[in-house]
Amino acid sequence: MQRLIIIFLAASHVLTGIVVFVMPQWFYDTVPGVAMLGPFNLHFIRDAGLAFGASGLLLALGWYRRDYVLCIAGCTWVCFHALYHAQMWVARGMPADVVAWVNLFGIQLPAWLPLLMAVLLLRAREGGDHA
Numbered sequence: 502m503q504r505l506i507i508i509f510l511a512a513s514h515v516l517t518g519i520v521v522f523v524m525p526q527w528f529y530d531t532v533p534g535v536a537m538l539g540p541f542n543l544h545f546i547r548d549a550g551l552a553f554g555a556s557g558l559l560l561a562l563g564w565y566r567r568d569y570v571l572c573i574a575g576c577t578w579v580c581f582h583a584l585y586h587a588q589m590w591v592a593r594g595m596p597a598d599v600v601a602w603v604n605l606f607g608i609q610l611p612a613w614l615p616l617l618m619a620v621l622l623l624r625a626r627e628g629g630d631h632a
Contacts, residue, residue, distance in 0.1 A: 503618040504564060507572055510615040511560035514579065518554025522547050532607075534600035538589075552578045560615055569626065572619035576612065583612035 521528045525546040529535050559575030562568075586608045590601055 503622050506618045507560055507615050507622075508564045510611050511557045511564060511575070513611060514553050514557030514560060514575075516557075518550045518552070518557060521550030521553060523550075525550070533603045537600070549582075552582075563619065567622075567626075569619040569623035573616060573623070576616040576619065579608075579612040580616055583609050 525543055529541050556575045556579045560572050563571030563575055586604050590604055
């Protein structure tokens with residue numbers, strides 16, 4: 502199950518990266534909370550798309566090789582991104598609005614869940630269980 506979660510979120514990150522890179526204006530206009538962060542910036546948005554894509558590819562490579570250290574590396578950018586968004590939510594007064602729900606289900610869970618799965622699989626492997 503842990504490996505299934507990792508590959509599902511790897512694919513999700515790659516798809517997110519492609520969508521953000523290829524359709525940056527659509528991303529800016531439709532994802533709740535993005536436009537409130539400032540004016541449209543094509544360079545910044547496409548950089549984020551590439552970072553999501555790279556994270557997803559590292560997760561997928563780690564999944565394929567059963568190298569959970571690579572999976573953890575793939576989580577690095579998305580987890581830092583999630584921390585930043587958690588800080589912004591706290592700074593906004595921790596509202597339970599649509600932006601908070603997008604943050605939780607679109608940023609926080611997809612960032613931290615594969616990290617947790619990779620750590621659990623790595624620990625199981627180090628304990629002698631070849632997950």
